Amino acid sequence: MTHRYCPDCGAPCVEKVPEDDHKLRSVCTGCNAIHYVNPKVVVGCIVEAGDQLLLAKRNIEPALGRWTFPAGYLECLESCAEGAARETVEETEAKVEPLGLFAMLDIPHISQIYAVYRARLVGDHFAATPESSEVQLMGMDEIPWKDLAFPSVATSLRLYAEDRKSDSFRTHTGIVEWNGEGSRFDLEQYRLRDHLAR
Ligand SMILES: [Zn+2]
Incomplete structure (x- = not known):
């Protein structure tokens, strides 16, 4: 009901x-x-600063204490890119310039759609906020893969790492799906079905 x-x-x-x-x-x-x-839209930014990415440690449930890029629910009357930039300010105080859509991931089992943008850090300010206990720039080899907050975050960053390695950023679509084994809270039990990249 x-x-x-x-x-x-x-x-x-x-x-x-x-x-x-x-x-x-x-x-x-x-x-x-x-x-x-109807499903909810989550918007977020993979924020680049040179060779590093801006990640935040969640200070709120769910996934308290786990790491994510800034993301949250799209508000009414805003565009996806505006919402992604707004969430970035709210969670990290960082100002960003969105660089275009990086991934649109369907998560039908929780009725969510993730729209993830690449973005560039403007200036050099960022800080912890009520929503994030720590905010840090990290190199690709510092990303806490085992301590990421959600399967959608892990999937987006994995795709990002692949594209970065080949130095060609694409736009990805696909369905983030639990493989039916183990715990739903275990990020390794998820796969990306019907992945397309162009
Ligand atoms: Zn009524």
């Missing part, structure tokens, strides 16, 4: 398949509004 009460009129909702639809929806018993629930 996605909505117990109608956000429009406050009456109870029931779960049913509306006429001419094919999925269960929360439908208001008062005003008949159908409350659709």
